[in-house]
Amino acid sequence: MADISIRDVRKSYGKDEVIHGVNLDIQTGEFVVILGPSGCGKSTLLRMIAGLEDITSGEITIAEKVVNHLEPRERGCAMVFQNYALYPHMTVADNIGYALKVAGMPTAERIEKVKQVASSVGLTEFLDRRPGVLSGGQRQRVAMARAIIREPEVFLFDEPLSNLDAKLRVQMRHEIRRIHNRVKATSVFVTHDQHEGMTLADRMVIMNKGTIDQVGTPEEVYNAPATTYVAGFIGSPAMNFLPGRVLASHAAVVLEEGSSLPIPSQAAQTMDGKLVQIGARPEALSLCRPGSGTLTATFEFYEELGSEGLHHLKIEDVQFSVLSENKMRLDEGTQIGVTIPQEALHIFDADTGRRIEISDPIHAIETA
Numbered sequence: 001m002a003d004i005s006i007r008d009v010r011k012s013y014g015k016d017e018v019i020h021g022v023n024l025d026i027q028t029g030e031f032v033v034i035l036g037p038s039g040c041g042k043s044t045l046l047r048m049i050a051g052l053e054d055i056t057s058g059e060i061t062i063a064e065k066v067v068n069h070l071e072p073r074e075r076g077c078a079m080v081f082q083n084y085a086l087y088p089h090m091t092v093a094d095n096i097g098y099a100l101k102v103a104g105m106p107t108a109e110r111i112e113k114v115k116q117v118a119s120s121v122g123l124t125e126f127l128d129r130r131p132g133v134l135s136g137g138q139r140q141r142v143a144m145a146r147a148i149i150r151e152p153e154v155f156l157f158d159e160p161l162s163n164l165d166a167k168l169r170v171q172m173r174h175e176i177r178r179i180h181n182r183v184k185a186t187s188v189f190v191t192h193d194q195h196e197g198m199t200l201a202d203r204m205v206i207m208n209k210g211t212i213d214q215v216g217t218p219e220e221v222y223n224a225p226a227t228t229y230v231a232g233f234i235g236s237p238a239m240n241f242l243p244g245r246v247l248a249s250h251a252a253v254v255l256e257e258g259s260s261l262p263i264p265s266q267a268a269q270t271m272d273g274k275l276v277q278i279g280a281r282p283e284a285l286s287l288c289r290p291g292s293g294t295l296t297a298t299f300e301f302y303e304e305l306g307s308e309g310l311h312h313l314k315i316e317d318v319q320f321s322v323l324s325e326n327k328m329r330l331d332e333g334t335q336i337g338v339t340i341p342q343e344a345l346h347i348f349d350a351d352t353g354r355r356i357e358i359s360d361p362i363h364a365i366e367t368a
């Protein structure tokens with residue numbers, strides 16, 4: 001069993017620092033997803049855990065042992081990549097069993113083990129084939145089987161599903177989660193796909209240009225994003241943002257176009273005059289008659305999503321969207337009201353982008 005600890009880890013390529021002092025603790029048996037857009041440093045961080053990249057400074061421990069100077073094969077990690085990295089000239093069985101063969105396991109025992117693992121990922125009937133004749137999903141399963149058979153303490157996944165079509169991607173992520181629930185090895189899974197991250201993770205790590213913005217369960221990250229960056233990255237359609245200023249005299253955030261959004265008066269007092277970004281998720285809002293809601297917007301266009309409609313609006317010059325079962329196909333330019341419930345409000349410091357908690361102390365006591 002192995003936990004992973006990452007302490008003040010930095011990585012530079014030449015003069016360019018791409019990982020800026022990252023700290024992260026991963027528990028034994030946990031499934032952690034590192035999520036962020038392309039280029040934010042996900043693979044670099046994963047490869048440093050695996051030992052495929054040197055660490056410029058800092059310390060990584062696996063199972064309480066500092067691994068900075070250990071070879072990849074001494075770290076007890078198995079890595080699964082996007083491009084599978086299978087041996088094309090070997091059968092599926094030989095691909096899966098290769099590590100055991102190299103380790104000198106007797107043939108009969110190895111064949112038995114290969115059969116067992118192949119069966120667990122649904123590859124029994126393909127054992128004699130070569131990777132070239134398999135589908136993308138089957139190849140991905142071979143790559144998984146090859147990792148599982150080593151019984152590693154740690155699984156490291158670098159966007160293993162990105163080459164698969166949408167349907168197979170969903171199937172494979174269920175399969176990976178099922179395998180994890182059975183094997184319970186510590187797993188670190190890198191992806192740029194928020195849906196993949198949300199569905200797989202015990203905890204998510206949201207990366208932003210070589211730093212970590214937030215670590216939390218999928219729910220925590222969705223319900224209480226730590227920064228505007230996380231708020232905009234997690235959730236689909238994306239969160240709406242509007243600039244405003246806190247006014248204690250109004251107990252509200254007053255938006256540039258003049259509407260005010262009430263917030264608890266104590267919170268308003270401590271932040272009086274502060275410039276903020278208001279965040280509100282499209283699915284937390286509703287449409288109403290102009291003048292009767294929290295603010296008034298101009299209708300731009302409508303997008304049909306099946307069970308719901310996505311209403312694209314404009315408030316002054318800012319794009320804004322409302323996701324609702326109450327579908328309204330209005331003409332472009334029509335005025336429409338938007339209701340923003342207070343519990344749907346996220347408030348961020350306009351300077352730092354960091355979340356400001358506005359929990360209402362009176363309300364908190366009532367509900368406690």
Ligand SMILES: Nc1ncnc2c1ncn2[C@@H]1O[C@H](COP(=O)(O)OP(=O)(O)O)[C@@H](O)[C@H]1O
Pocket residue numbers: 013018036037038039040041042043044045
């Ligand atoms: N071998 C390398 N040499 C120089 N720069 C690199 C190298 N590998 C990655 N980088 C840079 O480090 C940053 C992070 O890359 P990477 O970890 O691959 O991001 P991600 O996996 O999130 O897409 C990028 O700016 C990338 O260009």
Ligand SMILES: [Mg+2]
Pocket residue numbers: 042043044
């Ligand atoms: Mg990458």
